[in-house]
Amino acid sequence: MAKFDENARPFSEKWLDERLGVVTLKKVLSTEYWIPKDINFLWAMGMVLAATFGLLLISGIFLLMYYKPDAALAFDSVNYTIMTEVGYGWLWRHIHGVGASIVFLIIYIHMFTGIYYGSYKKGREMIWISGMLLFVTFSAEAFSGYMLPWGQMSYWAGMVITNLFSGGSLEAYGLVEWIRGDYVPGDAFLTRFFMLHVLLLPLVIIGLIVLHFGTLRLPHVNNQKGEEIDFEEAAELYKAGKKKESKVIPFNPVFLSKDIFVMGVYFILFFYLVFYHFGFAMDPVNFDPADGLKTPPHIYPEWYFLWSYEILRPFNKDLGLIAFGIAQVALFFLPFIDRSPNVAPAHKRGLFNIWFWVLLVDMIVLTILGKLPPEGIYNDLGLVSAIVFLLLGPALFVITKMEKKI
Amino acid sequence: MKELKVLAVVVFFSLLVYWGVEPFAHGQMHKHVDGDKFAYSDLPEITKEGDAANGGNLVMGAGACLGCHSIESQGMPAPMDAGTAAASYGVNPPDLSNIGALYDEKFLAALIKNPAHALNVEHKFDPAAGKMHPMVAFYGAGGDIDQEVADMVAYFKSIAPKELSAKEAFDNACGRCHAMRYDKYTQLGDTPEFKYEKDALAYQIKVLEYQDHLKAYMGKLPPDLSIIIRARSAHFLETFVENPQTQLPGTSMPRVGLSKEGYEKVEAYLTEIGDPSKPKREALGPWVLGFFVIFSILAFLWKKYQWRDLH
Numbered sequence: 001m002a003k004f005d006e007n008a009r010p011f012s013e014k015w016l017d018e019r020l021g022v023v024t025l026k027k028v029l030s031t032e033y034w035i036p037k038d039i040n041f042l043w044a045m046g047m048v049l050a051a052t053f054g055l056l057l058i059s060g061i062f063l064l065m066y067y068k069p070d071a072a073l074a075f076d077s078v079n080y081t082i083m084t085e086v087g088y089g090w091l092w093r094h095i096h097g098v099g100a101s102i103v104f105l106i107i108y109i110h111m112f113t114g115i116y117y118g119s120y121k122k123g124r125e126m127i128w129i130s131g132m133l134l135f136v137t138f139s140a141e142a143f144s145g146y147m148l149p150w151g152q153m154s155y156w157a158g159m160v161i162t163n164l165f166s167g168g169s170l171e172a173y174g175l176v177e178w179i180r181g182d183y184v185p186g187d188a189f190l191t192r193f194f195m196l197h198v199l200l201l202p203l204v205i206i207g208l209i210v211l212h213f214g215t216l217r218l219p220h221v222n223n224q225k226g227e228e229i230d231f232e233e234a235a236e237l238y239k240a241g242k243k244k245e246s247k248v249i250p251f252n253p254v255f256l257s258k259d260i261f262v263m264g265v266y267f268i269l270f271f272y273l274v275f276y277h278f279g280f281a282m283d284p285v286n287f288d289p290a291d292g293l294k295t296p297p298h299i300y301p302e303w304y305f306l307w308s309y310e311i312l313r314p315f316n317k318d319l320g321l322i323a324f325g326i327a328q329v330a331l332f333f334l335p336f337i338d339r340s341p342n343v344a345p346a347h348k349r350g351l352f353n354i355w356f357w358v359l360l361v362d363m364i365v366l367t368i369l370g371k372l373p374p375e376g377i378y379n380d381l382g383l384v385s386a387i388v389f390l391l392l393g394p395a396l397f398v399i400t401k402m403e404k405k406i
Numbered sequence: 407m408k409e410l411k412v413l414a415v416v417v418f419f420s421l422l423v424y425w426g427v428e429p430f431a432h433g434q435m436h437k438h439v440d441g442d443k444f445a446y447s448d449l450p451e452i453t454k455e456g457d458a459a460n461g462g463n464l465v466m467g468a469g470a471c472l473g474c475h476s477i478e479s480q481g482m483p484a485p486m487d488a489g490t491a492a493a494s495y496g497v498n499p500p501d502l503s504n505i506g507a508l509y510d511e512k513f514l515a516a517l518i519k520n521p522a523h524a525l526n527v528e529h530k531f532d533p534a535a536g537k538m539h540p541m542v543a544f545y546g547a548g549g550d551i552d553q554e555v556a557d558m559v560a561y562f563k564s565i566a567p568k569e570l571s572a573k574e575a576f577d578n579a580c581g582r583c584h585a586m587r588y589d590k591y592t593q594l595g596d597t598p599e600f601k602y603e604k605d606a607l608a609y610q611i612k613v614l615e616y617q618d619h620l621k622a623y624m625g626k627l628p629p630d631l632s633i634i635i636r637a638r639s640a641h642f643l644e645t646f647v648e649n650p651q652t653q654l655p656g657t658s659m660p661r662v663g664l665s666k667e668g669y670e671k672v673e674a675y676l677t678e679i680g681d682p683s684k685p686k687r688e689a690l691g692p693w694v695l696g697f698f699v700i701f702s703i704l705a706f707l708w709k710k711y712q713w714r715d716l717h
Contacts, residue, residue, distance in 0.1 A: 037716060040409045042416075079633050080588050083683060090683035091690070105423075109416060243716050257705070257712040264702030271698060275691035280428050287637035288629075298435050303427045364419065368426030372434050 030252035034235050036223035037249050043221070044262035045110040050209070051263055052103045052270075059096040060198070063089075067148065069194035071187040074150035075289045094274045094282075100142055101281035102270060104304035107135055115334070116356060118226055118343045123219035125335040130212040132332045137205050139305070144197035146302065150190060151286030156299045158185040158193075168318040184292055223247075226343040298373060306370030307363045311390075313374055314383035323390060330393050337393060340400035348406060351399040355392065362388050439652045441645040444666040449516045449524065454553045456560025464558050468547035469518075471502065471558075479503035480565060488582075488594055492616050495540040496623025498582050498593070506559070506566030508575055508671075513663035514562065515555045518544045525660035526651055572678065575671035579662050580631065583620060588632035589679045593617060624658045635673075635680035643676075644669065 008015040017023045035043075066086050068077040082089035111131070114120055120128030143161065147154045162185070166176050181188030220231055229247050238246035249255055273281070280303075285296055301309050312324040342349055346356040362385050369382045465471045466482075474491070476484035478501050484491070488498040505514065516524035521541040522531040531539040547554055576586070582593055590597045592613045600606040621627050634643070645652055647669060650659040664672065677684060 040412050042412060076587075084588065090686065094687075105420060109420075249716065254712045254716070257709040261702060261705040261709045264698055264705045267698045268695060268702060271691075271694045275687050275694065280424065282636075284637050284639065287633050303423065306427065360419065364423055364426070367423055368431065371427045371431035 030256075031250050032235065033251040034231050034238075034248040035221050035251055035255040036227075036229055037247055038223045038225060038227070039221075040224060041258070041262050042109065042113040044259045045106055045113060047256075047259040048263055048266050049103065049106050049110060051266075052099055052106060053205070053209070055095055055270075056099045056103065057202070059092040059099065060202075062092040063096055064198055069148070069191050071150060071190050071290070074148060074190060078149045079287065091274070094278050098270065098273045098278050098281045100145060101302065101304070102273065103138065104142070104302075106266075107138065108304070111135070111331075112360060115359070116346045117222055117224065118338075118345070118349075119222040120335045121338060121340075121343050124215075124222065126215040127212070127219065128335050129332060130208060130215050134205065134208045134212055136328075137201060137208060141197060141201040141205060142302065142304070144193040144201060146286075147185075147190060147193040148197060149286055150290045152288040152290055152294070152296050153283050153286040153299070155185055155290035155292065156296055157301060158189060160299055161301075162189075164312075164321065164324075168321045185290075222343065224345065226345060226348075228343070300371050303367060303371070306368075307366035307389075310366040310370035310382050311386045313370070314379060314386050323386060326390060326393075333393075334396075337396050338400045339397060340403040342403060342406045344406055349403060352396075352403060355396055355399055358388070359392055362392070436642070439641075439645045441641075441648055444510060444648055444664065444669060446510050446512050446516075446663070449512045452511060452515050452552075452556050452559065454550070454556040456556035456558075456563075458557070458560040458564035460554075461557035461559065461561025461564075464547055464554055465502075465561055469544055469554075469558060470542075474499045474541075475502045477502045477565070479567070489612055489616050489619075492619035492623075497540075497620055498616070499541070500578055500582060502562060504566050504570055504574065504578060506562035506564070507568075507570050508566075508578055508665065508668040509663045510665045510668075511559050511563065513661075514559045517541075517663065518555050518558060519551070524663065526649060527658065527660045529656060530658055570671060572671045572675035575664075575668055576675040579664055579668065579672055583624065583628040583659075584631045586632050586679055587630050593620065628659070631676060631680075633680040635676040640673075643673065647672070 002018070004018050005014060008018065013022065063082060066077060066082050066089065068074055068081075078093070082093055114128060114131070143157075147158050158180075162176055162179050165179055166172050177183060180186075181192060220229070223229070227247075231248060234246045234248040238248055238250070283302075288296075300306065308324060308327050311327045312320045314320070315323055340349065340352065346353040365381070365385045366389060369378055369385065372378045374382065465477075471477075472482055473485065474495065476482055480503070484501070486494070491498040513524055520543050522528050522539040525539070527539070531537050544555065544558075545551075573589075577595070581591065581595070585592045593616050594609075594613055598609065600609065617627055638646070642653060646654070647662055647664060649661055650657045651661075
């Protein structure tokens with residue numbers, strides 16, 4: 001058995017350290033968790049995401065106290081009880097709605113940052129993969145949450161998305177019914193998506209966030225130049241007081257001080273949207289109650305799913321599903337498709353730089369087209385951009401194979 | 407500075423996505439309808455000077471308005487209750503006490519002379535096919551019909567109250583077809599409190615019976631408008647109420663004929679019930695934003711302090 005100091009005051013640092021190892025824990029997790037110094041504000045997106053997830057969790061807990069998962073009651077519990085009768089219910093709902101939309105903007109910025117600086121390469125593969133798992137789980141969380149107000153778009157988006165599981169010409173309607181618990185979205189459908197949204201998926205997300213943080217530990221955070229740093233040596237320099245010469249900073253308080261400033265600016269934007277500009281995150285169509293007999297003239301997903309929706313749309317049923325399936329999993333393989341030995345920002349990597357901007361612009365074009373009615377020129381543009389997206393995978397393999405070591 | 411350049415790139419692409427999926431896509435999805443600002447330019451101007459006293463005589467007498475309508479403010483009760491009226495006409499005819507304050511006068515004149523035309527429902531009511539509008543047109547009392555109609559409109563304006571509440575406006579203009587369940591309001595008006603459940607149920611049956619007549623008349627039950635203010639854009643609602651056919655061709659909803667001021671009252675009621683947090687948002691917003699501005703300034707100073715000897 002370990003030795004315990006009889007004279008240590010209960011709950012003093014020493015007392016806690018002997019029982020929980022708090023001193024070591026604090027060093028490992030914060031004061032001696034080393035982050036490169038050469039970073040910009042994009043490196044704060046991880047903490048911004050964590051904070052947004054926190055806001056979603058807290059606002060979600062408050063909403064959960066009044067939400068009723070019942071096809072007959074859900075709509076009014078959200079739009080009347082929470083919005084009218086519950087004190088600050090409107091605030092929690094707007095935070096939750098805006099948070100759910102904005103979290104994807106930050107996720108995309110975070111992902112493109114990772115791609116631009118090559119932060120998925122050479123030992124950092126698991127960071128990328130766990131991040132992609134988080135992206136997919138957040139998508140499922142967003143979709144299941146979108147069902148809960150039981151408005152027109154909840155119902156019809158639920159109908160369309162669950163229909164995808166029929167597998168086109170496979171006509172696996174049995175599977176679709178099994179997922180819905182009914183022939184069409186109804187009470188059984190709503191209650192199971194409620195369970196997923198408030199229990200199973202948040203648990204998975206929390207677990208994945210821990211994993212994602214864990215994956216950063218050994219390969220360390222990347223830096224603006226993609227430079228390989230000897231973290232132990234740099235940490236010694238820092239601890240010896242040679243802060244200017246050292247290439248690293250401790251997570252707490254130095255890295256965190258910058259994160260918190262970025263978060264402050266982000267929260268100004270966030271709450272501006274919550275109070276004055278929430279319409280983009282709360283589609284008017286969903287303020288009409290679900291009606292299985294009245295199809296809305298336009299059915300479209302929220303903006304963050306539009307690019308993959310547009311990959312589904314321009315092809316015929318089966319090809320569309322295959323293309324959609326490829327688009328969903330393709331990004332997982334990024335670390336293995338990129339054959340280049342260089343960890344460097346895109347602007348140092350020649351053809352990869354062009355590839356990066358084509359990917360970004362193509363995904364934005366797909367996103368915009370995904371919301372436009374599929375008519376005339378938009379159909380042709382959609383087909384071209386979907387094909388460009390699918391070709392970007394093999395293209396990456398070829399150009400990174402040719403890339404010379406810097 | 408390099409970070410600002412990076413920020414500019416991030417902001418540019420974020421705004422591009424926003425522009426594409428919000429203003430641009432919605433502009434492509436919904437056809438733009440130019441409103442008429444409640445001018446009703448297609449209806450003829452009233453050319454005669456109306457005489458309210460004579461108008462009153464016509465309304466009570468030869469005009470035969472009171473056969474179907476009430477004028478509560480003048481002590482004229484409705485000839486039958488709402489349910490029976492709906493059974494006879496499809497919908498309960500409106501009380502005429504405050505129509506002079508709510509509706510455009512050109513519209514009222516046109517309505518008296520040719521209801522189906524003024525209401526823009528000629529696609530539904532065609533006398534040649536034997537489908538008469540339940541409101542009988544006024545064919546004149548023997549004199550100059552335009553003068554007589556002008557007199558009646560003058561009478562309605564003379565008895566109309568100076569001030570109408572937002573809810574009274576909704577009640578007259580929309581409330582005989584549309585319920586507002588978030589205000590405990592049905593087509594029969596405000597739902598009373600009942601001590602015994604059987605009385606509440608009996609009332610509910612009356613509402614359902616009324617709605618059945620309305621369904622038969624309109625083709626479907628007109629939607630509850632509790633949160634329509636959030637389900638449609640302000641522009642859509644305004645142009646739709648002004649002339650439903652422009653936004654939804656073939657709809658059985660009639661043109662309502664509200665004046666601009668009348669519509670603003672209706673809109674105020676829809677906002678009060680459908681978006682009650684609006685004043686709270688506006689009151690709390692500046693405080694929360696102010697908090698985060700101060701937070702960011704302090705955080706910036708702390709960051710400066712922590713990074714002071716790093717470079």
